[in-house]
Amino acid sequence: xxxxxxxxxxxxxxxxxxxxxxxxxxxxxxxxxxxxxxxxxxxxxxxxxxxxxxxxxxxxxxxxxxxxxxxxxxxxxxxxxxxxxxxxxxxxxxxxxxxxxxxxxxxxxxxxxxxxxxxxxxxxxxxxxxxxxxxxxxxxxxxxxxxxxxxxxxxxxxxxxxxxxxxxxxxxxxxxxxxxxxxxxxxxxxxxxxxxxxxxxxxxxxxxxxxxxxxxxxxxxxxxxxxxxxxxxxxxxx
Amino acid sequence: xxxxxxxxxxxxxxxxxxxxxxxxxxxxxxxxxxxxxxxxxxxxxxxxxxxxxxxxxxxxxxxxxxxxxxxxxxxxxxxxxxxxxxxxxxxxxxxxxxxxxxxxxxxxxxxxxxxxxxxxxxxxxxxxxxxxxxxxxxxxxxxxxxxxxxxxxxxxxxxxxxxxxxxxxxxxxxxxxxxxxxxxxxxxxxxxxxxxxxxxxxxxxxxxxxxxxxxxxxxxxxxxxxxxxxxxxxxxxxxxxxxxxxxxxxxxxxxxxxxxxxxxxxxxxxxxxxxxxxxxxxxxxxxxxxxxxxxxxxxxxxxxxxxxxxxxxxxxxxxxxxxxxx
Numbered sequence: 001x002x003x004x005x006x007x008x009x010x011x012x013x014x015x016x017x018x019x020x021x022x023x024x025x026x027x028x029x030x031x032x033x034x035x036x037x038x039x040x041x042x043x044x045x046x047x048x049x050x051x052x053x054x055x056x057x058x059x060x061x062x063x064x065x066x067x068x069x070x071x072x073x074x075x076x077x078x079x080x081x082x083x084x085x086x087x088x089x090x091x092x093x094x095x096x097x098x099x100x101x102x103x104x105x106x107x108x109x110x111x112x113x114x115x116x117x118x119x120x121x122x123x124x125x126x127x128x129x130x131x132x133x134x135x136x137x138x139x140x141x142x143x144x145x146x147x148x149x150x151x152x153x154x155x156x157x158x159x160x161x162x163x164x165x166x167x168x169x170x171x172x173x174x175x176x177x178x179x180x181x182x183x184x185x186x187x188x189x190x191x192x193x194x195x196x197x198x199x200x201x202x203x204x205x206x207x208x209x210x211x212x213x214x215x216x217x218x219x220x221x222x223x224x225x226x227x228x229x230x231x232x233x234x235x236x237x238x
Numbered sequence: 239x240x241x242x243x244x245x246x247x248x249x250x251x252x253x254x255x256x257x258x259x260x261x262x263x264x265x266x267x268x269x270x271x272x273x274x275x276x277x278x279x280x281x282x283x284x285x286x287x288x289x290x291x292x293x294x295x296x297x298x299x300x301x302x303x304x305x306x307x308x309x310x311x312x313x314x315x316x317x318x319x320x321x322x323x324x325x326x327x328x329x330x331x332x333x334x335x336x337x338x339x340x341x342x343x344x345x346x347x348x349x350x351x352x353x354x355x356x357x358x359x360x361x362x363x364x365x366x367x368x369x370x371x372x373x374x375x376x377x378x379x380x381x382x383x384x385x386x387x388x389x390x391x392x393x394x395x396x397x398x399x400x401x402x403x404x405x406x407x408x409x410x411x412x413x414x415x416x417x418x419x420x421x422x423x424x425x426x427x428x429x430x431x432x433x434x435x436x437x438x439x440x441x442x443x444x445x446x447x448x449x450x451x452x453x454x455x456x457x458x459x460x461x462x463x464x465x466x467x468x469x470x471x472x473x474x475x476x477x478x479x480x481x482x483x484x485x486x487x488x489x490x491x492x493x494x495x496x497x498x499x500x501x502x503x504x505x506x507x508x509x510x511x512x513x514x515x516x517x518x519x520x521x522x523x524x525x526x527x528x529x530x531x532x533x534x535x536x537x538x539x540x541x542x543x544x545x546x547x548x549x550x551x552x553x554x555x556x557x558x559x560x561x562x563x564x
Binding site for chain 2 (some may be wrong): 005006007009010013016017021080081082083084085087088089090091092114134238
């Protein structure tokens with residue numbers, strides 16, 4: 001069987017599941033409501049036509065929203081006993097993991113695209129820096145894809161969706177705030193290490209318009225690492 | 239089509255399956271019989287590729303589950319103990335997903351869907367979400383997904399659980415038709431099911447295969463445990479002598495009736511010969527009074543119970559009779 005056929009089967013099933021349950025609608029609605037609030041607040045407070053602060057706030061909001069999106073990915077399969085079907089169909093484990101991941105990423109991209117509505121008044125009444133916004137959005141997408149990969153991995157560890165979310169949120173917050181430990185480190189090596197691990201510091205570069213390969217590689221490595229762990233864990237469960 | 243060779247499954251230091259070996263040939267329906275916790279589901283899961291054997295080999299359609307899982311899985315239909323349905327999807331979307339995942343070409347999916355929907359009588363619920371289905375329909379939707387893609391091997395873990403008598407009949411018919419040119423392994427604890435549809439039976443308990451035989455072979459063993467229960471009054475020695483003289487009676491156990499002091503309860507171990515009840519009745523009435531005579535029907539259940547160590551009443555009495563006769 002073509003590798004893409006199995007991948008597509010899982011992806012289509014995931015998308016159908018998202019839109020036939022209230023999850024996708026709920027997550028998108030809450031995220032857009034939050035983003036809308038931050039955008040309005042930042043614009044009226046500062047009077048500066050920029051997305052910098054809004055993107056920063058969106059990043060923090062994502063740390064809470066992404067686990068809600070990912071908590072069911074595998075936990076629900078264990079609960080409904082459908083994991084037995086998935087693991088006995090002629091599919092490779094990586095196809096299951098990647099198909100599900102792409103499903104969640106699609107929902108995330110959809111809600112990210114919806115936030116672009118904020119750009120309309122920004123361009124109508126101000127002169128924002130397009131490159132900064134573009135770079136910020138690229139950073140935001142990379143950050144979201146990383147959060148989803150991590151959340152999906154934790155969802156594979158437990159049958160309980162709430163537990164999956166409750167593990168993912170502190171882990172993501174930890175990666176976000178780990179940069180603050182920089183000031184507490186005397187050794188240069190440790191300072192570098194926490195800076196490299198910080199979601200917030202990498203994301204801040206993107207918001208400032210610095211599309212650095214270091215940041216892209218960091219997020220890509222995190223995604224690849226989480227997905228590999230996820231696949232290995234499911235194979236180990238056999 | 240299904241071959242298990244010295245298969246062992248351990249979880250930590252605990253061994254769940256001990257060196258089991260058996261096979262299912264093409265065109266054969268084999269019943270996998272055992273009480274709850276005997277290791278049926280674990281064995282089924284190893285054959286399906288959901289869990290891997292700790293040692294030994296599991297082969298499906300000639301492919302080793304440990305090294306060629308995907309090739310084996312594409313020739314296998316599996317209905318787990320609990321039907322693996324996506325509650326949020328309607329029956330058609332669910333079956334379409336399974337068909338795609340099994341690699342059925344898109345143009346052929348409608349034909350495959352129609353075939354399994356008809357075979358499993360799901361026409362009335364094709365647009366219903368799975369969570370709205372009754373238990374019987376859930377079971378049949380689970381069976382339909384297993385049948386998709388016309389697999390060479392079908393693994394069914396308690397396929398008739400939760401169905402009403404009419405649905406059980408229909409499901410058995412589906413399995414029987416499918417089993418004509420495919421291999422089917424059914425795990426069950428419903429004994430009549432085994433007699434009705436299986437060519438062979440594997441009895442499992444405590445993770446060990448205790449017997450593999452045809453239902454007729456097991457029935458023959460059950461016949462050996464035939465007994466006739468009699469309540470009679472009269473002289474104990476005369477009754478015993480008279481009964482021992484009857485052709486076909488091979489053993490006796492005589493004890494006092496639990497309620498009536500003047501009555502004796504006699505268990506006669508008998509060979510499976512015609513008219514044995516009448517001969518026993520005549521032997522008793524010639525020397526005493528007959529109050530009750532009951533033939534214990536030979537059942538597969540007795541053999542099953544004796545294998546798994548839960549000796550039923552009939553088996554116990556026959557054992558006593560053997561000892562008495564000896």
